[in-house]
Amino acid sequence: MKANAENTQFLSEEEFNENLELWALLEVIYQKYGYDFRNYNYSSIRRQLKRRMEVEKIDSISQIQHLILNDKKLFHKVISDFYINVTELFRDPAFFKSIRNRVVPLLKSYPSIKIWHAGCGTGQEVYSLAILLQEENLFERTHIYATDVNGEALQKAREGIYPVGLIKENAHNYLESGGMESLSKYCTVNYGNVIMNGELRKHISYFDHNLATDSSIGEMNLIFCRNVLIYFNNELKRRAVSVFWESLCHKGFFCAGANERLLGEENEAMFEVFDEKNKIYRKREAA
Incomplete structure (x- = not known):
């Protein structure tokens, strides 16, 4: 097996070696836990992983690979970082x-x-x-x-269920998209959260x-x-x-x-x- 050529071409030696470590980590995640990130964009995965390493005070990708083999809590933190959920009501x-x-x-x-x-x-x-x-x-x-x-x-x-600010923050999006009512019609407020209507x-x-x-x-x-x-x-x-x-x-x-x-x-x-x-x-x- 070898690292994906699309992710390793035109790199310095240091970057190439780091990509090999990243490939090995993703292979371990797949073999151990069944989550397949092997064909995700390496630059995006690397950015998220670096942030997690800073938070956890981990020095290298090889070290985090060793740790997640036996630390399920760390593993779940890592894969949660890989899932980038950037969304809002009527985005764009x-x-x-x-x-x-x-x-x-x-x-x-x-x-x-x-x-x-x-x-x-x-x-x-x-x-x-x-x-x-x-x-x-x-x-x-x-x-x-x-x-x-x-x-x-x-x-x-x-x-x-979303933070109560969701409706106020996204009301403009809704109107710009051609909304016919008030966005607040479609949810209820309860204990600082908004709950989307059951309908x-x-x-x-x-x-x-x-x-x-x-x-x-x-x-x-x-x-x-x-x-x-x-x-x-x-x-x-x-x-x-x-x-x-x-x-x-x-x-x-x-x-x-x-x-x-x-x-x-x-x-x-x-x-x-x-x-x-x-x-x-x-x-x-x-x-």
């Missing part, structure tokens, strides 16, 4: 406005709608979509499948899914995978995009994150650009 309002104005009118032709939100994190964007669909009178015939590999994040998403949760299923190893979860009309692919190397990105293509119905929609781009010519055969600015794509059949 222009994107949600495009979904509302351009995608939703086409979805209305379907008698039932299935949506996969891959890498849903703590669920704010899932609830954003649920609110949008409710306002467009589509939520009752929609089911959202929200998945992630981070069990702790999934539990927070299921509960739908929003009844058509959402949360479960574990790993894009590095798992396959399609069924035929979907719309797939969200926003701000996840940027943490994958090209090999893993290629795998994930293929799973999404296989999972989409005829002319189904795939949504990537604002800072993400697909792989070029090979994906042009799989997807046509529907909204270039907001990274919304539509499935081609002749792939």
Whole structure:
């Protein structure tokens, strides 16, 4: 076995050696605990790992590798660092406005709608979509499948409980996205937290899914995978995009994150650009 060439080319000797240590650590994590980060972007993984090493006063990647073999608490801290959950309600309002104005009118032709939100994190964007669909009178015939590999994040998403400042902080996003009501309509305040309304949760299923190893979860009309692919190397990105293509119905929609781009010519055969600015794509059949 050897370290992924994509992650080790054009490096100094010190950086190359550090990448070898990182590759060995990720291999240990996979073999010992079954979590597969081997095809994640090394630079992102390294940044998170360095922060953890500073906090724990650990001198080297080799040392942290030795420690996590027998210290499950440290292991869980490390993998939690790898899962970067940066989300909010109606994040990137222009994107949600495009979904509302351009995608939703086409979805209305379907008698039932299935949506996969891959890498849903703590669920704010899932609830954003649920609110949008409710306002467009589509939520009752929609089911959202929200998945992630981070069990702790999934539990927070299921509960739908967030800090009380969430509504105030994200109200502007909601209005900019074309919101029709007050965002506070969709939650209740209790003991310093906001709880998303039960009506929003009844058509959402949360479960574990790993894009590095798992396959399609069924035929979907719309797939969200926003701000996840940027943490994958090209090999893993290629795998994930293929799973999404296989999972989409005829002319189904795939949504990537604002800072993400697909792989070029090979994906042009799989997807046509529907909204270039907001990274919304539509499935081609002749792939």
